[in-house]
Structures are given as structure tokens and as C-alpha cells.
Amino acid sequence: MTKPCPPFHPFPRKPDFTAPPGACDAHCHVFGPAAKFPFSPRRSYTPVDASQEQLGQLHAHLGLSRAVIVQASCHGTDNSALVDALRAGKEARRGIAIVEPDISDAGLADLHAAGVRGSRFSFVKHLGGDARLEAMRALADRYAEIGWHVVVYFDADRIGELAPALRALPVPVVIDHMGRVNASAGQDQPAFIELQRLLEDGRFWVKVSGAERISRAGPPFADAVPFARTLVHRFPQRVLWGTDWPHPNMTDWVPDDGALVDLLPEIAPDEAQRHALLVDNPARLYWKN
Ligand code: 0GY
Numbered sequence: 001m002t003k004p005c006p007p008f009h010p011f012p013r014k015p016d017f018t019a020p021p022g023a024c025d026a027h028c029h030v031f032g033p034a035a036k037f038p039f040s041p042r043r044s045y046t047p048v049d050a051s052q053e054q055l056g057q058l059h060a061h062l063g064l065s066r067a068v069i070v071q072a073s074c075h076g077t078d079n080s081a082l083v084d085a086l087r088a089g090k091e092a093r094r095g096i097a098i099v100e101p102d103i104s105d106a107g108l109a110d111l112h113a114a115g116v117r118g119s120r121f122s123f124v125k126h127l128g129g130d131a132r133l134e135a136m137r138a139l140a141d142r143y144a145e146i147g148w149h150v151v152v153y154f155d156a157d158r159i160g161e162l163a164p165a166l167r168a169l170p171v172p173v174v175i176d177h178m179g180r181v182n183a184s185a186g187q188d189q190p191a192f193i194e195l196q197r198l199l200e201d202g203r204f205w206v207k208v209s210g211a212e213r214i215s216r217a218g219p220p221f222a223d224a225v226p227f228a229r230t231l232v233h234r235f236p237q238r239v240l241w242g243t244d245w246p247h248p249n250m251t252d253w254v255p256d257d258g259a260l261v262d263l264l265p266e267i268a269p270d271e272a273q274r275h276a277l278l279v280d281n282p283a284r285l286y287w288k289n
Pocket residue numbers: 071072073074127153176213244247248249
């Protein structure tokens with residue numbers, strides 16, 4: 001029996017912040033419905049069903065018109081729920097898959113046709129073990145040919161160790177959730193410094209999502225916001241933002257997605273920064289091909 005998860009927020013508030021036309025939620029998930037798209041037997045948690053229709057309703061409520069749906073570990077390398085959601089969303093949705101190292105070229109082409117533009121590699125302990133570096137490199141070499149990129153998710157204390165392998169990849173590298181730094185440990189903590197060092201290399205991107213995951217203070221995540229603001233300020237062209245709906249694997253509470261949207265003016269105080277974060281940057285990375 002794997003760990004069950006709390007359900008997503010049933011009634012997220014209507015945000016005060018109005019997102020610009022074309023705004024993208026660049027990190028969200030769909031789960032199941034399990035009856036149609038079963039979860040992986042090797043998963044480390046069991047989420048509540050979160051269908052692509054419910055995701056669409058949430059985005060309409062929040063005023064977000066595009067989405068990048070990210071395959072989560074609980075679906076393993078079976079990307080059927082993701083592909084179904086992408087097909088339903090047509091051009092307004094792109095995806096990040098999780099693939100087997102030996103996926104065929106035809107398998108990659110099928111995912112591409114559905115809207116997938118990269119795959120994700122996890123090095124997060126609580127999700128059950130590391131992706132293999134050699135496999136990531138071999139896939140990235142193939143991605144260079146088809147215009148895909150790599151998304152990495154790791155625990156903050158792994159960044160120094162992973163940096164050389166990430167720097168050697170021949171494609172853009174997107175780092176999830178601000179590198180999972182501990183928001184109570186200050187911006188001069190080694191992991192946040194190393195994260196910024198990676199971002200000085202123009203191939204690296206970072207998601208300023210996951211305020212609720214890196215916060216130690218809890219809602220409204222005031223301790224996490226300055227980290228996001230620094231990244232937006234320093235790397236305005238290579239930051240992405242997402243809700244992380246339905247917030248998989250949280251322990252006993254989930255954030256209100258409307259409140260997360262309302263952090264945007266604090267994370268990106270200038271309108272030009274917000275336009276880059278929400279519209280131009282995701283368009284450049286996910287809708288270029
Ligand atoms: C997230 C975070 C988590 C889970 C997954 O793939 C996943 O299962 O991403 C987590 O547990 O921190 O990005 O949604």
C-alpha cells in the first residue's frame with residue numbers, strides 16, 4: 001500500500017492578478033483517472049485522480065490559456081494519460097514525458113506528434129531513486145536532433161554532484177522547483193549559489209514554481225518568494241512558472257492555486273518580467289517546433 005495523498009484544493013479562489021493573454025502554466029500534472037489510466041505499480045505515492053478536464057476547468061478559472069503537463073513518477077513511463085490530455089488540449093498544451101532509455105525513434109516521434117517536447121529525470125530521494133546519468137546523456141544526444149530538452153528534478157544537496165553531468169548535456173536543461181532549495185536557509189546557501197552558477201550558462205532554465213515545497217514558513221510562502229524574485233531578476237529570459245496542480249505527494253495540505261497565481265506580482269514585480277515569465281519564455285522553449 002503506497003502513501004495516499006491529500007486531494008487538490010476543491011475551491012481555489014479567483015486570483016486578483018490577471019494573467020496576460022497566452023499565459024502558460026508550465027508545470028502541472030494529470031493523474032488518471034486510475035480506472036482508465038492506472039498508476040505505476042512501482043510508484044512511491046498514490047495521488048487522487050486529477051483529470052485533464054479538471055485541469056482545463058482550473059486553468060479557465062485562473063485565467064491561464066496554455067499549459068505544459070509534466071509526467072509524474074506515479075505514472076512511471078506510461079505516458080498515456082499525458083498524451084490523452086495533450087490531444088484534448090490541442091495547440092494550447094505541451095508535455096514533458098518520462099521515457100524508457102531504449103525508447104525507439106518511432107516512440108519519440110509519436111510523443112512529439114502529441115505535443116511532447118522533452119523528458120524528465122528525477123534525482124529526488126522520496127520519489128524512489130535516481131535516473132541513470134548515462135541514460136540521460138544518451139537520450140539527450142537524441143533530443144538534440146529533434147529539438148527536445150531535458151527537465152531535471154533533484155534534491156538541493158545533489159546540485160554540486162550533478163552539475164558536471166548537466167553541463168555536458170547538448171540540449172537546454174530545465175531545473176524544477178528552484179532546485180528544491182530550503183527557503184529558510186538564506187540566499188547565500190551553497191545550493192542556491194550553485195543553482196545561479198548553472199544558470200549563468202545560457203542553456204539552463206529554472207522553474208520558479210514550488211514555493212509551497214521550498215517554503216518552511218507555510219502559506220503565503222513569504223520565505224520562498226525572494227528566491228523566485230532573485231531568479232526572475234537575474235535570469236529574466238530563462239525562468240518559467242507553474243502551479244504544480246494537483247500538488248502531488250504533499251503530506252497533509254495542498255495550496256490554493258488562486259493564491260499561488262497571486263504570488264506572481266511579488267515574484268515578478270515588473271510587467272515586462274511577468275510577460276517573459278508567463279508568455280514569451282514558455283513559448284520559446286515549448287512552442288518553437
Ligand atoms: C512535483 C513534485 C513531486 C512529485 C513528482 O514526479 C513526481 O511524482 O514530481 C514531489 O514529490 O516533490 O513536481 O510535482
